[in-house]
Amino acid sequence: MVVSYIYRPFRCVDGCSDCCIYRQYFPSVEYGKTGVLLLPHEKLRIENCAKRDGTEIKILPRIGLSDECRNDGPDRIIMYQLMGKETDGNTCPFLDIESDKKAPNGGYPCKIYEERPLACQAYPVSHCTKNQNPVLDTRCKFCKVNVDSPEKYSLIKELAALKKIKGLSRISTTARVWRYATHIGEKKDRKKFLPEGWVLQDM
Template identity: 50%
Template sequence: MDFACVKECSKCCIEREYYPSVEFGKIGVLLLPEEKKQIESIAEENDIKVTILPRIGVSDDISGPKTVLAYQLMGTDADGNTCPFLDVTSEKRSPHGGYTCKIYDTRPLACRAYPVIQSSPITLDPKCKFCQDCGTPSGNVDSELESLVKIQKKMETGAKCIWRYATGIGESKDKDLIKTGWYLV
């Protein structure tokens, strides 16, 4: 069975998760530096408020990140959920009946890669509704895999220190556990 979005699902655009743990807060959609500029421009042109935080930084010493390799587009809800480009107010729906993406044709590589989350061996996100309901697709994830490989190549670095940014965003019940700022990993 080929991969396709499940009827009326927009789960990947709504639900955000804690990664790598609750302390780091919920993560947003990964953006490469060049995508960050594009997303900011699209948001400004369409009067859409976005929050973009750093995600991965690198340096050659422990004084802090010197270069940001990736950013993250945070959700609009206080708990970090719901992509700002997901059109939840419109009656218009995508071909599978879910909410439409306002920037589908120019969406980030991370969105294009989904539900592929690892390239070798190919691994699909077990939280994807298709994967839960239908199992592993028999094919047609080549473009998703290609997008993920592009991201992975951009993340290759010879830096000695890798930093992860804790977003400070999550469920209200977890507020005392969640950190904010850069952490050496």
Template identity: 50%
Template sequence: MEFQCVEECSQCCIEREYYPSKKFGKIGVLILPEEKERIEKLAIKNKIEIKILPRIGISEKKDMLPTKILAYQLMGHEENGNTCPFLDKESGEKSPHGGLPCKIYNERPLACSAYPLIESEPIALDQKCKFCKEHGNAESNLNSEIESLLKIKEKMIAETGYIWRYATNIGEPEDQEIMESGWILEET
């Protein structure tokens, strides 16, 4: 079966998840360092306020904060971290799949281009995606998504050092006491 977005669905642009646990808060859309400036310029061009935080960094020593950032994250504009700021909820227009349109669709981040593929071993479909829930798999039409995911994975390879994740402290109000903020050394 060929992958296609489900009519009226924009769920992947709206719902953000806690990752790798609630302690870290909700994550935003993964932005590679070379994409960050372009996304910031697109926000200015579209008169949209955005928030980009670090996501993954590396350091040479365990007791020092990251000296290199491997990835950033574009946070949702709602207080709980949901809804991509580039999702067009006001125009009344529809995207080609019948959901809400993206204001930067042709210039969207690689992570958006890779969806519904997720970074796992082996590469898998995100089971939170409505298409994936309904059909279980997609046998074709995912070449550009695979290419995008492989580019992201290539950039995430850290030759040496310690890997850090950035805790956003963004999420649902009832989770505030669980969540942390700032860099947390990833346990190995």
């Protein structure tokens, strides 16, 4: 039997702002919580947005590369991260939780929506399978309430943003990869955190 779907553009769950609020430990709690991924060319744009709006932000490195065997960190940074504004690492500083404004889905609006990072544009697509089928982040509320029918939604814009990220952040197979431990997260987890700084990843 052939099932023909009517593809609708992806739309956030009414009232949800979860992905702009809750940050995750990645790849494990030891590394602390991550921020919103920023490519190097986005860093300056986001810093300018913050200056223009008078928003206080914190940007940390995320992934670095080195060609040589060295112990003191990478020689180039290929990804940064925009950290949450709360001490537990949550809540993007550009999420407008103070005014009465609302996003189209009724959630909190993004103050820099038109200039938001590619990572925000790609979400909730996390990656694609070998057959180029989009895989969604199951933490997204949309995935939780649409478990049976995510394929009925069109994710063209999200996939285009993911493609840009992949194209702009290719990692040479010979490079050594470093990940930045943020030392940011829930108070109860603090004892598990690595010191803030670069950690060489297993080859």
